[in-house]
Amino acid sequence: MNCLEFRRAIGTDPRGLDAAALAHRAACPRCNEAHERALQFERSLSAAVAIAVPENLAERILLHQTTAALHEPRTRRMPVWSIAAACVVGIALAATLGWRIFVANASLTDLAVAHLAHEPFALSARAEVDGSAVRAMFASLGVPITRSPGTVHYLNDCPLDGHMSVHMVMQRDSGPVTAMYVPRLHEARRDFERAGVRGRESTLGDGTLILLAADAREFDAIESQFQYAFAGGDGSAVGAP
Amino acid sequence: MVSKQSQFDALVRATSADLYRFAYWLCGNEALAHDLTQETYLRAWRSLDNLRETAAAKAWLVTILRREHARLYERKTPDFEPIDAIELPEADHHAPDQLGDDALVRRAMAKLDAKYREPLLMQVLGGFSCEEIAAELGSTPGAVMTQVFRARQKLKAALGGYGEEGKVYELP
Known part of the structure; x- marks a missing residue:
């Protein structure tokens, strides 16, 4: 190693010199001095970027986490039969949809239907999720709603087509209905059926609401509940049709 | 057998100060850095099972933090001053x-x-x-x-x- 290479090395990582650099430093007094100056600068840099940390930061983080964990809907215990049933539903869905879903250029609809198989436990969730948690989840994605869109039994934030979405399940008389809200994506309103799953896409506020179920009879009522939930303030959040 | 909560406690205590500082230098705002750090650890808690090696913990957290920070700007443009225009806090130690x-x-x-x-x-x-x-x-x-x-x-x-x-x- 020559002097130029050594100076480059200490400019890149003065605390991480390799054996060749250390040997050069031992043999070259000027480079040894340069390294001392570089280490002095490094100490100044480390001290300067180490800004003061809020008091009790770790405790605050742990409090936030343990509080959230207590209210985490997906951590609620479910009966064994419920888990087994959910697994059967999920596996059946995955097997049925399988190759049909994971084709090139999958649409938002395809991805939403495929997502059902990713979280099969969701369909059998029975415990009611607190309305404030639903509103908080929407707010975390930059979508303020004034009230919860009906009784929600499963709540999660899930990636869909590169966007974070709010994934909900509502247990109704006709069976579980999955509702996914994708902010800032706009799809034309339409009803569809995909591999035995009935669905509806509609624009709601600045995003798209997707409803999925085996039976579509509750779609109108649930869509109305969502429009009502979005219609706070000046009502401008309610999307067309 | 160490519980998941004990593992998480140790992770937070070992890494939260540096992660907060990194968050601060990313966003340039103390309150936002605090929120980003909390959200990062909440997401880390939810996927703690994915963390296989303790040596990789800090890099894993930085990845989550950077995603959270990017997501923040995807959602909305925060009403904060550019980082080079802010008054920087003095270290108290x-x-x-x-x-x-x-x-x-x-x-x-x-x-x-x-x-x-x-x-x-x-x-x-x-x-x-x-x-x-x-x-x-x-x-x-x-x-x-x-x-x-x-x-x-x-x-x-x-x-x-x-x-x-x-x-x-x-x-x-």
């Missing part, structure tokens, strides 16, 4: 004669372009190697070496007393 120097270095650091500041912070605050930084930033080790080298040059030039930027590592 340094000797008084060092505070002045720290403030100068901080201002110079805040004015660094993000493409230089971020890899340098990962090296100085996180102790990451150029290879690890490259993996995190989706870059190459060679490019990262250039970035951290130039970052130091620019800092020294901005702080004065080291001559012009190009002469920082001038040979005798």
Whole structure:
């Protein structure tokens, strides 16, 4: 190693010199001095970027986490039969949809239907999720709603087509209905059926609401509940049709 | 058998200070850095089962933090001043004669372009190697070496007393 290479090395990582650099430093007094100056600068840099940390930061983080964990809907215990049933539903869905879903250029609809198989436990969730948690989840994605869109039994934030979405399940008389809200994506309103799953896409506020179920009879009522939930303030959040 | 909560406690206590500092230098706002740090750990808790090696914990957390920070800007444009326009906090654990120097270095650091500041912070605050930084930033080790080298040059030039930027590592 020559002097130029050594100076480059200490400019890149003065605390991480390799054996060749250390040997050069031992043999070259000027480079040894340069390294001392570089280490002095490094100490100044480390001290300067180490800004003061809020008091009790770790405790605050742990409090936030343990509080959230207590209210985490997906951590609620479910009966064994419920888990087994959910697994059967999920596996059946995955097997049925399988190759049909994971084709090139999958649409938002395809991805939403495929997502059902990713979280099969969701369909059998029975415990009611607190309305404030639903509103908080929407707010975390930059979508303020004034009230919860009906009784929600499963709540999660899930990636869909590169966007974070709010994934909900509502247990109704006709069976579980999955509702996914994708902010800032706009799809034309339409009803569809995909591999035995009935669905509806509609624009709601600045995003798209997707409803999925085996039976579509509750779609109108649930869509109305969502429009009502979005219609706070000046009502401008309610999307067309 | 260590419980998941015990593992998480240890992770938070070992890494939260540096992660908060990294968050602060990413966003330039103390309150937002606090929120980003909390959200990062909440997401880490939810996927703690994915963490297989303790040695990789810090890099894993930095990845989550950077995603959270990016997501913040996807959702909305926060009403904050640019990082180079803010009043930087003084460290409360340094000797008084060092505070002045720290403030100068901080201002110079805040004015660094993000493409230089971020890899340098990962090296100085996180102790990451150029290879690890490259993996995190989706870059190459060679490019990262250039970035951290130039970052130091620019800092020294901005702080004065080291001559012009190009002469920082001038040979005798």
